[in-house]
Amino acid sequence: MNDFDAARALDALGNVKRLAIYRLLVKAGDGGLAVGDVQRALGFPASTLSHHLAWLGRAGLVAQARHGREIRCRADYPVMHALVGYLTDSCCVGVQPAADDAATDLAGVPA
Amino acid sequence: MNDFDAARALDALGNVKRLAIYRLLVKAGDGGLAVGDVQRALGFPASTLSHHLAWLGRAGLVAQARHGREIRCRADYPVMHALVGYLTDSCCVGVQPAADDAATDLAGVPA
DNA sequence: ACTATGTTTCTAGAGATATCGAATTAATGA
DNA sequence: TCATTAATTCGATATCTCTAGAAACATAGT
Numbered sequence: 001m002n003d004f005d006a007a008r009a010l011d012a013l014g015n016v017k018r019l020a021i022y023r024l025l026v027k028a029g030d031g032g033l034a035v036g037d038v039q040r041a042l043g044f045p046a047s048t049l050s051h052h053l054a055w056l057g058r059a060g061l062v063a064q065a066r067h068g069r070e071i072r073c074r075a076d077y078p079v080m081h082a083l084v085g086y087l088t089d090s091c092c093v094g095v096q097p098a099a100d101d102a103a104t105d106l107a108g109v110p111a
Numbered sequence: 112m113n114d115f116d117a118a119r120a121l122d123a124l125g126n127v128k129r130l131a132i133y134r135l136l137v138k139a140g141d142g143g144l145a146v147g148d149v150q151r152a153l154g155f156p157a158s159t160l161s162h163h164l165a166w167l168g169r170a171g172l173v174a175q176a177r178h179g180r181e182i183r184c185r186a187d188y189p190v191m192h193a194l195v196g197y198l199t200d201s202c203c204v205g206v207q208p209a210a211d212d213a214a215t216d217l218a219g220v221p222a
Numbered sequence: 223a224c225t226a227t228g229t230t231t232c233t234a235g236a237g238a239t240a241t242c243g244a245a246t247t248a249a250t251g252a
Numbered sequence: 253t254c255a256t257t258a259a260t261t262c263g264a265t266a267t268c269t270c271t272a273g274a275a276a277c278a279t280a281g282t
Contacts, residue, residue: 003131003134004129006130007124007125007126007127007130008125010121010122010124010125010130010212011121011122011125011126013118013121013125013202014118014119014120014121014122014123014124014125014212014242015122015269015270016114016115016118017270019114019116019117019118019121022202023201023202026201026202026203026204027204029204031201034161034228034229035172035228035229035230036227036228036229039228039229041205042273044272045249045271045273046273046274047229047230047232047272047273047274048230048231048271048272050230051230051269051270051271051272052270054230059272063211065249066229066264066278066279068228068279068280069226069227069228069229069278069279069280070227070228070229070279071152071228071229071230073262074203077203080198080202081202083198084195084198084199084203086261087191087194087195087198088195090137091133091137091186091191092137092188092191092192092195093137093138093140101161107249108226111165126239126240128240145258146258146259147257147258147259150259155241155242156241156242156243156281157258157259157260158241158242158244158259158260158261158262159240159241159242160242160259161259161260161261162239162240162241162242162260163240164259165260166239168237177248177249178260179249179250179258180248180249180250180256180258180259181249181256181257181258181259182258182259182260222261
């Protein structure tokens, strides 16, 4: 992941509403949620929600696919993983020995 | 780290210039860099740089301390770690089983 | 074709952010 | 005190983002 893509993804998540949307989709799992489900869950006006979903989509964090009348949204994990990898690799140096086990891949979370 | 702090940190990093500043400070290590060093390294006008450093400071990602005439900036790792932790905990679920029930009641849509 | 539902696009105003030169503040040394 | 260096704050403008109602578009069922 390059600097521009990282900044775009970070920017997309750097908004409480969009962060809430993304977290909701993550919780929803692979099945994702229809736009209307997200709307009912979070209470955002349709046009506002659409605006934010488009942002997340442009950043590659959320994928949308039409199913009949609905459009289902799901979190696109690879981009999030790439982002976390970018942050740990480029922004977390110098913290500690980084014994090479730490969080190389992001799944670490030993605690 | 709560949602607001996370969004603020993400927003702060969601800008290529600020991301470049932060990465430079991480590379610089614990000693940090004087504002002027960052300016010479990245070529941003002083006022623009000051603006972005203030952003990073408000997000808690960068700490500044005056040393004589210079103001030294250094990456504040704990906040970055908290952010990475937040992302892995709250935004990376579902990458595998996740055994839970996913979306409890937010909009049950089990697909 | 018509209607109902789901979602986006259009539109517009308010507000936030980016940019950067100029003026200002802060510290140092002569 | 004056000059110099370091950095911020001020001020002004351009651009972007947020918000949300209204209109348009897409699909499915009758």
